[in-house]
Amino acid sequence: MGLLWLITVLWAFSFSLIGVYLAGQVDAYIAVASRMALALLIFLPFWRPLPWRQALTLMATGAVEIGIMYLFLYKSYQYLSVAELLLFTIFTPLYVSLFADLFARRWPRQFWAPALLAVAGAAVIRWTDLSEQYWHGFALIQAANACFAFGQVWYRHQSQRSALTHRARFAWFFLGALVVTLAAMxxxxxxxxxxxxxxxxxxxxxxxxxxxxxxxxxxxxxxxxVSAQQLAVMNNMLIPAGILVNVFIWNGQADWPRLALGSACMVAALWLCRRSQSS
Known part of the structure; x- marks a missing residue:
């Protein structure tokens, strides 16, 4: 769990770095492909040949979890502020829980109730200004959330059946992400x-x-x-960390009353999701 907390702090700065220095200034497709190429370079020394099925599975995992996810994420910066973007990642634990249940062959009952409550929380944040662009950005973030959640659960599922080191896996992982993002670029x-x-x-x-x-x-x-439930919860820790970094370091703006009310709705949605899974 400590490692997940460390990465959460690290990633808290990434959203603002993108929003302040790259969004609208550097093409999203170029930025994403560049990130994947740089990440792949540090894992190339650990590359090793694998059976084609295993190699393609790892490449597909990277393509979905990081490659396609980042394409949606960077595009959403055109429509949302950093604080809004971070807030709407609160849906990710719902997707993590959903995919974990599906991989375990358990159909999650009552899933739509907390999902709809979470959507209501999102609407509260900007109830007086629900423009077409706002909902476009919201949809892009949900696509990114779903890709990231699916990739995490799929990676955990593969790890239970493989003795391959994580370093060796990630050479193939980022190769898959690079193929997708390079084609898009x-x-x-x-x-x-x-x-x-x-x-x-x-x-x-x-x-x-x-x-x-x-x-x-x-x-x-x-x-x-960690357990799938702990992983789902940790996906939400980035939200307050990222918003605080954006507000206090980059002087970002946040409508605190609406943010609190919308967040309360979303937290209630997560509580309902966990409650329905335990019942």
Whole structure:
């Protein structure tokens, strides 16, 4: 659990770094592909040949959990503030719990009740300004949440049946993520928004090597050392940490009363989800 807390603190800075220095300035597809390439580089020394089924499974896990997830995440910065984006990741534990039950062949009863309550909490945050762009960003974040949750549970499931070291797995893991993000970059990138300044390049270097490479290695290893319920809860710890970093270091704005009320609805949704699973 301590390792998951450490990675949570590390990742708390990533959202603001992206929002302040990259979003709207560096093309999202270029930024994501660059991060995946940098992360892959640090694991190449640990690469080893694997049976094709195992290799493809690890590549698919990385493609979904990180590659596709980041494509949705970066796109959402066009529609949401950092605080809103962080808040809406509160849905991730619901998805973690859902996928954990499905992998265990248990159908989660009463799942839609807490999910709908969580959506109501999201609406409270900006009830007077529910624009089309707002809901577009909200949908993108939910797609990112689902991809991240599915990848975490799938990785844990694979780890229970494999003696391969995590370092060796991640060479294939990030290769899968790079394939997806590189294809998206070549097809969709705006090449006029290349990371031209040293600051942007430095932020991408940090995000690629530390936040993505070392961060996801630590998080994935830590996820195999805790229960699915603990993993679901830890997915939410990033929200207050990230919002506090954005507000107190980068002078971000937060409507505290609405944030509190919306968060209360979402916490109630998580409580209902856990209660329905234990019944």
């Amino acid at each position: 070549l097809a969709l990138a705006d090449w006029q928004k290349w990371p031209a300044t040293h600051l942007q390049q430095g932020v991408l270097l940090w995000l690629g090597v530390v936040a993505s490479g070392l961060g996801y290695l630590g998080w994935s290893y830590g996820s195999t050392r």
